Each structure stands twice: as structure tokens, then as C-alpha cells.
Ligand SMILES: *[C@@H]1O[C@H](CO)[C@@H](O)[C@H](O)[C@H]1NC(C)=O
């Protein structure tokens with residue numbers, strides 16, 4: 001029901017006389033699943049994908065800093081909304097007019113917690129990304145004035161995809177403090193209370209329409225499967241992820257009750273992703289238990305220039321040990337889009 005209301009509001013904003021379809025502004029916060037190239041600008045970051053074979057199926061076969069062979073889910077959703085995929089924040093100058101049209105702050109290796117992904121040396125944590133959004137808002141205010149800036153920020157859509165690294169590159173790493181220090185119950189409480197502060201801060205900065213993309217079955221990604229005896233999904237990890245998702249959903253509902261005119265949504269895509277992995281052939285795929293790029297999970301699991309690729313990239317759900325392929329992103333974006341916007345026909349680009 002909540003989703004329906006949201007879809008109607010989004011579409012009615014877009015069809016209001018003063019707003020043209022191409023003026024929908026989106027701000028994207030996230031990790032490597034949504035990054036479009038911020039880490040290319042972090043000189044010492046080890047979480048990078050600006051080299052072959054990343055981007056081999058992107059336009060111009062460019063390695064842009066996306067952690068997949070082609071498009072991210074965000075790229076595909078933007079195209080469906082008829083807007084360009086927002087550019088990486090760090091590619092823009094401080095005073096760039098582009099900042100008014102939407103920005104992507106996502107950064108590979110980033111987490112809800114600041115300490116997540118420390119071994120990547122540099123990445124933008126969710127707090128860093130919100131700090132950059134605050135700066136963005138100051139620039140927008142200096143360009144169009146206080147009232148118009150507030151209106152722009154209230155009407156914009158905020159997409160947040162965070163939390164995978166808090167598991168994969170923090171809690172599930174046996175040598176890191178958080179996995180040793182906390183039980184899972186304690187860890188999930190820490191994540192949710194931190195998210196609560198982060199969402200409240202985004203609200204104070206003007207966010208009203210926000211979609212939090214829930215976590216997928218991380219126990220089934222190739223980097224986790226190799227830890228099992230026979231390459232199967234790690235059941236306990238998947239149970240933890242479902243616990244996180246249900247608590248994040250509760251948080252979002254609580255915030256909607258507490259913050260006037262907040263329309264925050266939790267998009268629980270867990271079962272869609274699980275179904276794709278469990279029944280790849282039903283979606284036209286052949287392999288979901290290992291990645292197209294023949295990665296070495298003992299040295300990180302990213303697709304390196306000397307890695308061998310599979311012969312047909314569309315047959316694989318996973319591109320590397322962590323990230324879905326372009327073809328899988330297409331399937332997942334389709335499902336997310338129709339659940340977000342099912343109450344009304346998709347807005348047409350102008
Ligand atoms: C995390 O780091 C950010 C920016 O560096 C800082 O503003 C924030 O207070 C930190 N959060 C915590 C919980 O330490």
C-alpha cells in the first residue's frame with residue numbers, strides 16, 4: 001500500500017505542470033553495487049574497477065569504475081525514468097551546475113559503519129557521502145536561493161543501497177574487530193541505530209522520498225560459497241541478512257511515522273535475487289554458483305586484467321565474486337522498477 005502511494009506521488013510530481021519529465025532529480029548513496037566512478041578519484045583506494053575487463057559490455061567498452069561488465073541497476077532504472085544516470089560526485093567541480101541535476105555518491109567498499117572496508121585504504125563511507133550531499137545542498141542554495149534549494153531537495157528522489165560491505169568486508173571477515181567484538185544481534189542493532197541517525201540526517205537536509213534497497217542473499221555470492229564444503233549458499237549468513245532486512249524495514253516504517261511528510265520505502269529484493277540465483281534457467285541464465293570472470297577469491301575476488309572470462313557473459317548471474325552481471329542487473333532492475341512504479345504507467349521521457 002505504501003508503495004502504491006509513493007508511486008502515485010512520484011508520478012504526480014513529475015506530471016505537475018511546472019515539472020518536466022527530465023527534471024526528476026535523483027541522489028544516489030551506496031557501495032560498489034551502485035558506484036559509477038567515485039573511487040577513480042581516490043588515489044590510494046584499492047576498491048577500484050577502472051581497468052579491463054570491467055565495462056566490457058558498457059557503451060564504448062569503457063571501464064568507468066562500475067563494478068560489473070555493463071550497467072548497474074541504477075543505470076537501468078535511470079534509463080527507464082528517462083533521465084541520465086547521475087554522475088559521480090568526485091568527477092564534478094565544487095561549483096558545477098550539474099550538481100542541480102542529481103549526483104551519485106556511491107563508493108566501492110563503503111558501509112553504514114565508518115570502519116567498514118578499512119583495508120581498501122580509501123572509500124566514501126555513508127557518513128562521508130552524506131557530508132558531500134550537505135556540501136552539494138550548500139552549492140545548490142548559493143546558486144538558486146534558499147527556498148528553491150529546499151524545494152529541489154524535498155522533491156528529489158534518494159536511493160540508498162548500503163550494508164553489503166558491513167557484512168562481506170567487515171562482520172564476516174574473521175580477522176576484523178567487529179566480527180570478534182559483537183554477536184550478530186549486537187551488530188545488527190549497531191547497523192540499524194547508525195542508519196537511523198543517517199536517515200534522520202538526510203531528512204534534516206531535505207530528503208522526503210527515499211528508497212532503501214535491501215540486501216540480497218549474500219550467503220549465495222561466489223565469494224561466500226567458496227567457504228562451504230560443496231559450493232552451496234551459507235545458510236547462516238542468509239539468515240543474518242534477512243534479520244537485517246526486516247529490522248531495516250521496521251526502521252523505515254518508524255521514521256515515516258515520526259518525520260512529517262517522510263515517504264521512505266524499504267525495497268526488499270531479497271527473494272527476487274534469491275529466486276534468480278536458485279532458478280537461473282527460468283530467467284535465461286545457465287550459471288549462478290560461480291562468476292563469469294574466473295576470479296581468485298583468495299586475493300579479493302575482483303576481475304583482474306589477467307583473469308579469463310566465460311565465453312557467454314549473458315549465461316552468468318555473477319560477473320565477479322561479489323557483483324551481478326549486466327544481464328542479471330537487467331532482470332533485477334526490471335523487478336525493482338515494476339514494484340516501485342506499478343501503480344502507474346512509467347513516466348515518459350520528454
Ligand atoms: C564517521 O566519519 C564521518 C566523516 O569522516 C564523521 O562525520 C562521523 O562522525 C563518523 N561517525 C562515527 C560514528 O564515528
Ligand SMILES: *[C@@H]1O[C@H](CO)[C@@H](O)[C@H](O)[C@H]1NC(C)=O
Nearest residue numbers: 225230231232287288289290
Ligand atoms: C555449480 O553447479 C554445477 C551444477 O550443479 C556443478 O557441477 C559445479 O561444480 C558447481 N560449481 C561450483 C563452483 O560450485
